[in-house]
Amino acid sequence: MPTIVSHVAVPLAVGVGLGRNVISRRLIVAGFIASILPDFDVVAFRLGIAYSDQLGHRGFTHSFLFAVILGVLAAFFASRLNTRAIVAFMFVFVSALSHGLLDMATNGGLGIAFLWPFSDGRYFLPWQFIQVSPLSLSRLLSPAGLAVVKSELLWIWLPAFTLMITLFLFRILVRRPKSS
Ligand SMILES: [Zn+2]
Numbered sequence: 001m002p003t004i005v006s007h008v009a010v011p012l013a014v015g016v017g018l019g020r021n022v023i024s025r026r027l028i029v030a031g032f033i034a035s036i037l038p039d040f041d042v043v044a045f046r047l048g049i050a051y052s053d054q055l056g057h058r059g060f061t062h063s064f065l066f067a068v069i070l071g072v073l074a075a076f077f078a079s080r081l082n083t084r085a086i087v088a089f090m091f092v093f094v095s096a097l098s099h100g101l102l103d104m105a106t107n108g109g110l111g112i113a114f115l116w117p118f119s120d121g122r123y124f125l126p127w128q129f130i131q132v133s134p135l136s137l138s139r140l141l142s143p144a145g146l147a148v149v150k151s152e153l154l155w156i157w158l159p160a161f162t163l164m165i166t167l168f169l170f171r172i173l174v175r176r177p178k179s180s
Contacts, residue, residue: 002102002103002130002132002133002148002152003133003148004039006102006152006156006157007035007036007098007099008032009160010035010095010098010102010160011031011094011095012028012032013164013167014094014095014164014167015027015028016028016164016168017164017166017171018167018171019168019171023087023091024082026080026081026082027081027082027083027087027092028091030088030091030092030095031091031092031095034067034070034074034095034099035096037070037096038061038062038100039099040061041055041056041058041059041062042135044056044059045135051109051110052122054116057135058103058109058110058112058113059112059116060113060116062099062113062114063112063113063114063115064097064114064115066116067096067097067099068093070092070093071088071090071096072089073092074088074091074092074093075089100112101125102156104124104125104128105124105128105155106124106130106131107130107131107132108132109132110122111123112124129151129155131150131151133148133152134148
C-alpha cells in the first residue's frame with residue numbers, strides 16, 4: 001500500500017477542488033473514511049488469515065464491488081451527509097475505488113483482488129510506479145521510508161494537488177456572474 005495518509009489525497013483533492021457547495025463537510029469525511037477503510041483488512045494478519053486469502057490483506061476490501069457497496073451505503077445516508085444520493089454515491093465510490101487503484105500501482109506485495117468475488121486473482125496495473133510502503137511504522141521511519149515518502153509526494157500528492165487546482169480553477173471560470 002501507499003502509506004494510509006496518502007490514500008486521503010484523492011477525496012481531499014476532489015472535495016476541496018469541487019468546493020463545499022458540491023461536496024459537504026460530512027461527505028468529504030465519509031470519502032476520507034472510504035479511502036482508508038480497505039486497509040483495515042490488515043487485521044487479517046493478526047487473525048492468522050493468509051495474505052493471499054480473499055479475506056486477507058488486499059483481498060475483498062480492495063475490490064470494485066466493495067467500492068460500489070460503500071457508495072450505495074453513502075447514498076442511503078445521503079441526507080445525513082447533507083447531500084444528494086447520486087453525489088454521495090459517486091464521491092464515496094471514487095474515494096474507495098482509488099484506494100485499490102493506487103495499491104495496484106505499487107511495486108510490492110501481492111496485487112489486489114479487484115474482481116472479487118468473480119475472481120480470486122490478484123492484480124497490478126501494467127505500470128507500478130509507486131514505491132510500496134512497509135506495513136510497520138518503524139520500518140517506514142527508516143532510510144528506506146524516505147524513498148516511500150518521496151515516491152508518494154511525486155506520484156500521489158503532486159497529481160492530486162494538480163487535480164485540486166484544476167477543479168478549483170474550472171469552478172471559478174464556469175461560475176456565472178450573479179445578475180443584479
Ligand atoms: Zn490497501
